[in-house]
Amino acid sequence: MARPIEKRDTIVRSALEVFVEKGVDGTTIQDIANHANAAGGTLYRYFRSKEELAQSIFFENLSLFMSELKKAILKEKHTKQKLYAMVDKFYNFFENDKVLYSYLLLSEHNFAKKMTKNYQTPVDLIIEVINNGVAKKEIFSKDSVFAAAFVYGAVVRITYFKIYGRIHEDLSIYKNRVVEGCWAFLQNE
Amino acid sequence: MARPIEKRDTIVRSALEVFVEKGVDGTTIQDIANHANAAGGTLYRYFRSKEELAQSIFFENLSLFMSELKKAILKEKHTKQKLYAMVDKFYNFFENDKVLYSYLLLSEHNFAKKMTKNYQTPVDLIIEVINNGVAKKEIFSKDSVFAAAFVYGAVVRITYFKIYGRIHEDLSIYKNRVVEGCWAFLQNE
Amino acid sequence: MARPIEKRDTIVRSALEVFVEKGVDGTTIQDIANHANAAGGTLYRYFRSKEELAQSIFFENLSLFMSELKKAILKEKHTKQKLYAMVDKFYNFFENDKVLYSYLLLSEHNFAKKMTKNYQTPVDLIIEVINNGVAKKEIFSKDSVFAAAFVYGAVVRITYFKIYGRIHEDLSIYKNRVVEGCWAFLQNE
Amino acid sequence: MARPIEKRDTIVRSALEVFVEKGVDGTTIQDIANHANAAGGTLYRYFRSKEELAQSIFFENLSLFMSELKKAILKEKHTKQKLYAMVDKFYNFFENDKVLYSYLLLSEHNFAKKMTKNYQTPVDLIIEVINNGVAKKEIFSKDSVFAAAFVYGAVVRITYFKIYGRIHEDLSIYKNRVVEGCWAFLQNE
DNA sequence: TATGAATGAGAGTTCATTCAT
DNA sequence: GATGAATGAACTCTCATTCAT
Known part of the structure; x- marks a missing residue:
């Protein structure tokens, strides 16, 4: 009966964009509000604090991305194809929403402390894939965590290079080469 | 006999440590002063502002590290050995001073904007080494920037894993395997 | 059959209760609205502002109480009986509606500034009663204002003690003793 | 070696004065700062919050006043003289520092909730004096708490009357009459 | 008439910075 | 050189009030 909710989504998206540009600490409520054509106070109808907003965006979207990654892996049988599927998801995510990608990937350090142990990250997923590959004798790594790091x-890092302007091509052209390079590494490990 | 550690040095080191723990924005002048057993105002005798202090630490040490990297590369002839020398320097740096390493490597994103184009980074050096290797036909990458990213x-990333507690071994044990993995990749490129 | 309790009344009563619990300044429109099962905006249909609501409750009820006090006094002839009638009204009021009583009596200080000079308070009534008593030579106070204060x-103060939990009895048991005490005082004055 | 502390006392006194004038909730940090010719932030060098400042002033001074009251009582033997000594202290306190007195006496309600049970107030002291008087058979109250309330x-209330402008005389002239009135009451109880 | 989303002024508080000592 | 008291701009957050629905 009252006004319909109109600003919430705008605020979330604006926050995301300004966070990526200036960092969470470097972003003021006013920055977000201006960018969203909203009043400063409106943010607080939906989030208890700037920090909660920042975390909410991070964890919700990380969760969504994880789901996609998992779905993609499940479709594939062979480890190499699973790897390819993940790289594909990463680069597609990047190209589809650079801002969100940047937020999730570049602020991992900031949220690392707040991640409870039971929160699963893409890194965990890669470790899992590698472990499975070893179990199925498709690869021979003695140390799956190290291999996952590599x-x-x-x-x-390819995506960072594009964010920082060192690379300008569409990332899709790198998918095969990256996977091949990783695969060569995993075979020798 | 040893010269007394100057207040300036204490402040710089304290700042470094608190910056890594809480981030530059999350660190107050008081945090630094307390950690350095100094008064807040003392900092301003040596630095114009907190930001200048943060940048000064970053750029001075990046510069030092770059010199070491370059020196190490010059000693080697073959590209693979140059690569190894760099990895060796990275992992030694990490093990010798995790705090400083973390500051330089994890805050690259924060200082990226402030880096003037003519500032040389380790990434630039790797690109250079790869380009040289291609010129000398020791490797065959069509795209040295992409190769450098890989x-x-x-x-x-191995060092990040150790920082985040995923890896606990001394990084020296990974040097060979990392270089071999990269080399395999570079051969195929 | 009973007329439906109007929203306005619910709001007024809710406001009263929350005001007493948290103080007027400490009470938010939301507090009142929640307590009244209403929306925040609804309040503004009946009152121009929170302050007006607070004052309205205060002055309306003070006025009602004053009428009752006056009516009670008129019924009595002798000063001592008038006094008794007043005490009776006070303590009955307290026992019948502690919340409203607390609001009127404990926030007298807050509204004191807003009371125009021509507003009559219970204190004024007591002064009047005492003055009449002196005129009729039933008591002999040289200073009726001082006597009224006493x-x-x-x-x-008996009621404050009960509000603060120092006294737990029904106040009716104190009526006689209080009046006797006051009367003794008034005789000697 | 640094600047001597200069603003703390001014801030405390200014806060007291503005608190009495506008109430704690109605007083802004700026109000206090302006009144004290200080910057808003200075307050926070000495108090964690406005609320802490308000409480600190209240409890510290209540404590001081309680000490004085106790000292005064100890000097006297007879209950009536103890009563007189207390009234004397009250009215002297009032005349010497009306602002502080008003703060302590009129905001008792606000701090009542925060008073831990073991905090002793003037009321407790009066109850004690009356109890002692009963024990020594100098008075005959059956209910010392009720008597103390009276x-x-x-x-x-005499002091309230002067604060509110109903009385203008120096309160010292009322001391005897008040004590006599109370004594008469206590005899009959 | 009632709702509650949106507003924005203004509050409390923090903290980089200055400067008298 | 060093100190830390003082400053005040800028921040986060609250909440009375408005108004589209």
Whole structure:
């Protein structure tokens, strides 16, 4: 009977964008409100604090992305194809929503402390995939965590390079080469 | 006999440690002063502002690290050995001073904007090494920037894993495996 | 059959209760609305502002109480009986509606500034009664205002004690003793 | 070696004065700061919050006043003289520092909730004096708490009357009459 | 008539910075 | 050089009030 909710989504999206541009600490409520064409106070109808807003965006979207990753993995049988599927998801996510991707990937450090142990991250998923691959003797790593570090590092650093402007191509052209490089590494491990 | 540690040095080191623990924005002048057993105002005798202090620590030490990296590379002839030397420097740096390493590596994002184009970073160095390797036909990458992303990503992600507590071994044991993995990748590129 | 309790009344009663619990300044419109099962905006259909609501409750009820006091006094001839009638009204009021009583008596200080000079209070009535008593030579106070202070203080402090939990009996048992005490005082004055 | 503390006392006194004028909730930090010729932030060097400041002033001074009251009582032997000594202290306190007195006496209601049970108030002291008087058979009250309510109410209401402008004389002239009135009451009880 | 989403002024508080000592 | 008291701009957050529905 009252006014319909109109500003919530705008605020969330605006916050995301300003957070990525200036960092959470560097962003003021006014920054967000201005960007969202809303009043400062409106934010507090939906979130208890700026910090809660920041965390909410982070964890909700991380959760969504994790679901997609898992779904993609389940479709594949062979470890190499699972790897490819993950890289595909990462790069597609990046190209579809660079801002959200940047927020999730670049602020991992800020939220690391707040992640309860039982929160699953993409890194955990890669470790799992590698462990499965070893179990199925498709790869031969003695140390799956180390291997995951190598693979994850190689995969996501490409995206950082594009964020920082070192790379300009559509990331899809790198998918095969990255997976091949990782696969070569995993075979020798 | 040893020269007395100057207040300036104490402040710089304290700042570094608190910055890594709480982030630059999350650190107050008081935090630093307390940690350094100094008064808040003392900091301003040596630095114009908190931001200048943070940048000063970043750029001075990045510069030092770059010098070491370059020196190490010059000693080597073959690209693979240059790569190894760099990885060696990275992992030694990490093990010798985790706090400083964390500051330089994890806050790269924060200072990225402030880095003037002519500032050289480790990434630039890796690109250079790869380009040289291609020129000397020791490796065959069509896209040295992409190749550098892969290599750099793989190399440093191991250190992140140790920072985040996923890995506990001394990083020296990974040097060979990382370099071999990167080398395999670079051969195929 | 009973007429439906109007929203306005619910709001007024809710406001009263929350005002007494948290103080007017400490009470938010939301507090009142929640307590009244109404929306915040509804309040503004009946009152221009929170302050107006608070004053309205205060002055309306003070006025009602004053009428009752006056009516009770008119019924009595002798000063002592008038006094008794007043004490009776006070203590009955207290026992019948502690919340409203507390609001009127404990927030007298807050509204004192807003009371226009021509507003009559229970204190004024007591002064009047005493003055009449002196005129009729039933008591012999040289200073009726001082005497009223003594009497009023003694009478109402009992109610404060009960509000603060120092006394637990029904106040009716104190009526006689209070009046006797006051009367003794008034005789000697 | 640094600047000497200069503003603390001014802030405390200014806060007291503005609190009495506008109430704690009605007083802003700016009000206090302006009144004290200080910057808003300075307050926070000495108090964690406005509320802490308000409580600190209240409890510290209540404590001081209680000490004085106790000292005064100890000097006297007979209950009537103890009563007189207390009234004397009350009225002297009032005349010497009306603002502080008003703060302590008129905001008793606000701090009542925060008073831990073991906090002793003037009311407790009066109850004690009356109990002692009964024990020594100098008075014959069956209910010392009720008697204390009567006495305390009569005594302090005079001060309220002066605060509210109903009385203008120096309170010292009322001391005897108040005590006599209370004594008469206590004899009959 | 009632709702509650939205507003925005203004509150309390923090903290980088200054400067008298 | 060093101190830390004082400053005040800027921040986060609250809440009385408005108004589209």
